[in-house]
Amino acid sequence: MSQKRYLLTPGPTPVPPEVLAAMAEPVIHHRSPDFKDVFNGAVERLQQVFRTRNDVLVFTSSGTGAFESSVVNLLSPGEPVVVVSHGEFGTRWQKLAAAFGCEVVALDYAWGAQPRAEDVARVLSESGARVALLVHSETSTGVVSDIRSLVEACNDAGVISVVDAISSLGAVPLETDDWGVDVVVTGSQKALMTPPGLAFASISERAWARSQEATLPRFYWDWANARKNQAKGSTPFTPATSLVVALNAALELILAEGLESAHARHVALGRACRAGAKAMGLELYSPDNDGAAVLTGILTPEGIDAVALRLALRDRYGITIAGGHGDIAGRLFRIGHIGYVDIFDITTALGAVELQLVEMGTTVQRGAGGAAALAAYAAAV
Amino acid sequence: MSQKRYLLTPGPTPVPPEVLAAMAEPVIHHRSPDFKDVFNGAVERLQQVFRTRNDVLVFTSSGTGAFESSVVNLLSPGEPVVVVSHGEFGTRWQKLAAAFGCEVVALDYAWGAQPRAEDVARVLSESGARVALLVHSETSTGVVSDIRSLVEACNDAGVISVVDAISSLGAVPLETDDWGVDVVVTGSQKALMTPPGLAFASISERAWARSQEATLPRFYWDWANARKNQAKGSTPFTPATSLVVALNAALELILAEGLESAHARHVALGRACRAGAKAMGLELYSPDNDGAAVLTGILTPEGIDAVALRLALRDRYGITIAGGHGDIAGRLFRIGHIGYVDIFDITTALGAVELQLVEMGTTVQRGAGGAAALAAYAAAV
Structure with a gap:
């Protein structure tokens, strides 16, 4: 395929x-x-x-x-x-x-x-x-x-x-x-x-x-x-x-859709993405509040290169996310959730991150990210 | 339809x-x-x-x-x-x-x-x-x-x-x-x-x-x-x-297609368009030579408003051609023949001009434009 x-x-x-x-x-x-x-x-x-x-x-x-x-x-x-x-x-x-x-x-x-x-x-x-x-x-x-x-x-x-x-x-x-x-x-x-x-x-x-x-x-x-x-x-x-x-x-x-509904959707997607990342034991780089509804910046675990992670997500799973700039480029990846994005895009991205982080030797509790994202989304809408 | x-x-x-x-x-x-x-x-x-x-x-x-x-x-x-x-x-x-x-x-x-x-x-x-x-x-x-x-x-x-x-x-x-x-x-x-x-x-x-x-x-x-x-x-x-x-x-x-073939096609389309316009008794505004391979500027017969002609071509026949600027705007229309254009686009445009000029009271010999365009094209390729 x-x-x-x-x-x-x-x-x-x-x-x-x-x-x-x-x-x-x-x-x-x-x-x-x-x-x-x-x-x-x-x-x-x-x-x-x-x-x-x-x-x-x-x-x-x-x-x-x-x-x-x-x-x-x-x-x-x-x-x-x-x-x-x-x-x-x-x-x-x-x-x-x-x-x-x-x-x-x-x-x-x-x-x-x-x-x-x-x-x-x-x-x-x-x-x-x-x-x-x-x-x-x-x-x-x-x-x-x-x-x-x-x-x-x-x-x-x-x-x-x-x-x-x-x-x-x-x-x-x-x-x-x-x-x-x-x-x-x-x-x-x-x-x-x-x-x-x-x-x-x-x-x-x-x-x-x-x-x-x-x-x-x-x-x-x-x-x-x-x-x-x-x-x-x-x-x-x-x-x-x-x-x-x-x-x-x-x-x-x-x-x-209505502008207010779109704004509410972005808030919900932001909450879901942050909740999922935290449940996976990852540290947030972007603020952990509802204002951060545009994208979620996440740091890789110590020792995991964010660039290698992104390349693998792209090559193995077809998923394009963004990297970071400057000092933090080796640790930061950013998941965008603006525009034509729904909750399943978030669980897809987190699922791929989980698969790849485990592949790269990190301990991640299986399914925790997706579960937390779905729960946060359900609570938000 | x-x-x-x-x-x-x-x-x-x-x-x-x-x-x-x-x-x-x-x-x-x-x-x-x-x-x-x-x-x-x-x-x-x-x-x-x-x-x-x-x-x-x-x-x-x-x-x-x-x-x-x-x-x-x-x-x-x-x-x-x-x-x-x-x-x-x-x-x-x-x-x-x-x-x-x-x-x-x-x-x-x-x-x-x-x-x-x-x-x-x-x-x-x-x-x-x-x-x-x-x-x-x-x-x-x-x-x-x-x-x-x-x-x-x-x-x-x-x-x-x-x-x-x-x-x-x-x-x-x-x-x-x-x-x-x-x-x-x-x-x-x-x-x-x-x-x-x-x-x-x-x-x-x-x-x-x-x-x-x-x-x-x-x-x-x-x-x-x-x-x-x-x-x-x-x-x-x-x-x-x-x-x-x-x-x-x-x-x-x-x-x-090849650049040389594309150039030759544009020359042929220009010849066809000019031959057709002249066969319809219309005066050319753009030069009557092979250099003018991009578009053909044509003047309407005396008393025929080029703007009205263009509007009718658009509304009645779905054909968009260009007008003229400045002093000549009332008489000039331009047929573009660059890019994805073939001889039948030229005969289509000339055919619509014929239909509409007759409608507007001009004497045009039926089919003369298309016939001349086809003949000029055939001779060119």
């Missing part, structure tokens, strides 16, 4: 068959009425998932591209910008802002830490920055920050907040309008259950006003041009039409 | 069913060995289609994005750059370079004109520019420029040539290495028979050297970072994995 495959990384994530089927439809022209209907429908559904009435712009790019659009539309050369980092992606946004000649005011935490609103308030006040870049779900660690309080600190200081919600939007609550988030950036390939290649940014009125003063050069990422074209039901440059069709199908599924 | 659809625009173009099926395969992770094999295979096949040993970088974006990458990797603020325009896309590249603060030295021709090497040589010499932006196939007019001679003028002056080959590569000959083209940019959605969302740039050693001196800011478009990651079989940021899988399938089809 050809090996079945399971994708359990925190992005790209598995895509529902209906969405894959939509991807395979014949290509339509991006200035045709067929496309216009799909595109407008997708943008309207994105607004529902973003919980906003703001414009949501669609870019053909990865999430990093849409995040770059925020930097080049909101900032000017030499301008200070506060960039909060508590993991790989915060550090990426610091490099991005520095690449564009901004004066990066870094608020750095250890990997795995939770950024604090009072620190953000202090750094904003000291720096005089008018824009802050924040990470909602830090995919490298599994930490989901209390973005509401961080954004509140920005709003108290009259500072525009740009939130990397790439692995969080659709998985955990993010109330763009109610919380007053100026710019929310996400990508198609995480909780939105679509293949990678599209990225989105919602933009508040205040951010639009700011973008008119910001002088960093932009063309492909120009928000004003994108808005003008989206008003006509298309994009300035040929978009990934097949991905837009797929996205629209995925958003219909998400809204049919 | 639900209406059959025909996409006959010069991009996006129709995609073969095998490629659509590849698009619908389950998503794979962009750092997995499964992806690495597909990605490396696609890049190697791209090099064959580009006719180059240079690096070919893959961006998740539309063609404009990859073209922007050339500007930001090769130029510095305030630096002169020669930008040749003989249609909409040349003008777009002038705006792009201006948006990044370059001093645009415009070499402008009337829409539909052929740029001349001696003009390029003169402007290069007068301006002192070290980079020139050129258009191979000007999609707005159907003119395919004699890019070999234009590039030769650049090389004689020691100037780096950047060629927009977005609608030409794979349809008409472009010998990147033999002709010494420094940078060739194309997109997935034209002759490469893949849905839109990927774009590519091949980069010569001279262009690599230049990019190390160029100071325009870049992050998403950074060539050096892309090259570093491609050496490991992936991309710096999550690519449109499904599109890469589709591209690889499409490139296999293209190389199985």
Whole structure:
């Protein structure tokens, strides 16, 4: 039998068959009425998932591209910008802002830490920055920050907040309008259950006003041009039409489930994965609380190489999970549970980890992980 | 019966069913060995289609994005750059370079004109520019420029040539290495028979050297970072994995046909389309020669609105063709014949034009267009 495959990384994530089927439809022209209907429908559904009435712009790019659009539309050369980092992606946004000649005011935490609103308030006040870049779900660690309080600190200081919600939007609550988030950036390939290649940014009125003063050069990422074209039901440059069709199908599924149900499902999957890992005697790397609903970071037992474990899971069982970065790469593996994931994906991943850890000489109580995961899930739903 | 659809625009173009099926395969992770094999295979096949040993970088974006990458990797603020325009896309590249603060030295021709090497040589010499932006196939007019001679003028002056080959590569000959083209940019959605969302740039050693001196800011478009990651079989940021899988399938089809055969097919389709249009008594807008193998621009008879014609073709016959821009929008329609197109697509398009022109009160000899197209095709192959 050809090996079945399971994708359990925190992005790209598995895509529902209906969405894959939509991807395979014949290509339509991006200035045709067929496309216009799909595109407008997708943008309207994105607004529902973003919980906003703001414009949501669609870019053909990865999430990093849409995040770059925020930097080049909101900032000017030499301008200070506060960039909060508590993991790989915060550090990426610091490099991005520095690449564009901004004066990066870094608020750095250890990997795995939770950024604090009072620190953000202090750094904003000291720096005089008018824009802050924040990470909602830090995919490298599994930490989901209390973005509401961080954004509140920005709003108290009259500072525009740009939130990397790439692995969080659709998985955990993010109330763009109610919380007053100026710019929310996400990508198609995480909780939105679509293949990678599209990225989105919602933009508040205040951010639009700011973008008119910001002088960093932009063309492909120009928000004003994108808005003008989206008003006509298309994009300035040929978009990934097949991905837009797929996205629209995925958003219909998400809204049919309901955002609150999706959030509850992610909480339940997180609980199940953590309970299973602990029952197997494994140590958690990501936080052990309901906030960590995007992915579960787990440390291997002493002496077990996480890279070897992942390779074996892939080669022997067809299961792709994520590794770790930096110092912890030899011990950390991450199971993503965002998007089109259910409890049996979790028990499958834990089952494969059990099989392989025993193979590698670890003592694991047979079935304990799966049993605990099922029980935690049952209690959660 | 639900209406059959025909996409006959010069991009996006129709995609073969095998490629659509590849698009619908389950998503794979962009750092997995499964992806690495597909990605490396696609890049190697791209090099064959580009006719180059240079690096070919893959961006998740539309063609404009990859073209922007050339500007930001090769130029510095305030630096002169020669930008040749003989249609909409040349003008777009002038705006792009201006948006990044370059001093645009415009070499402008009337829409539909052929740029001349001696003009390029003169402007290069007068301006002192070290980079020139050129258009191979000007999609707005159907003119395919004699890019070999234009590039030769650049090389004689020691100037780096950047060629927009977005609608030409794979349809008409472009010998990147033999002709010494420094940078060739194309997109997935034209002759490469893949849905839109990927774009590519091949980069010569001279262009690599230049990019190390160029100071325009870049992050998403950074060539050096892309090259570093491609050496490991992936991309710096999550690519449109499904599109890469589709591209690889499409490139296999293209190389199985053979590049020379594909070029000959495009010449034959261009001859057929022009012969058919003329037999119907219609005036050509695009050049009436074998160079114009990408698309055929046709003027409606006096008093027939091209927009109304196109809308009727779409609504009554399911056929999408392209319109015109600017002054000529009321008279011009364009039939694309790049990529996955055969002679029967041409006779279908001409047949629908015939039906609709008669409906709109024009006298057209029944069947003359199709007959002439078939005869021209038969004579060409």
